[in-house]
Amino acid sequence: MQTVRQLLQAKSNRVWSIAPTATVFAALELMATQNIGAVLVIEGEKIVGIFTERDYARKVILKGKTSKVATVGELMTPDVLYVSPDDTLDNCMALMTGKRARHLPVLENGKLVGLISIGDVVKAVISDREIMIRELERYITGGHSSL
Secondary structure: OOOOHHHHHHHOOOOOOOOOOOEEEHHHHHHHHOOEEEOOOEEOOOOOOOEEHHHHHHHHOOOOOOOOOOEEEOOOOOOOEEEOOOOOHHHHHHHHHHHOOEEEEEEEEEEEEEEEEHHHHHHHHHHHHHHHHHHHHHOOOOOOOOO
């Protein structure tokens, strides 16, 4: 089973962030420009939350706000789940599914080293399973296998 570290090596480690004092509109512009579904909310060097498309969709109107006036800090999710580079993707998938989270920051020794999405995890897990199936098929049919 792949680890988060292996997944991060295969994708960009670029993590987009925004300050809690930024407007929701600024966060949405950043997310649209970078084609991403979430940004970490960072104050100084500390992660204080995560702002996602879901936060926008569910909170702006319900709280009587507008995106050009409301701040990210008002609408972000403050309780951020984290994983380490040594966690397995199966563990990440279980955490994401159980907690209904679509994004997980990756911390190593307290330092942010990446951000993974449920899409990243699902794609990697499916790839692992496909490789295993091909190896098992080769084994069953008498071909050479690395199993």
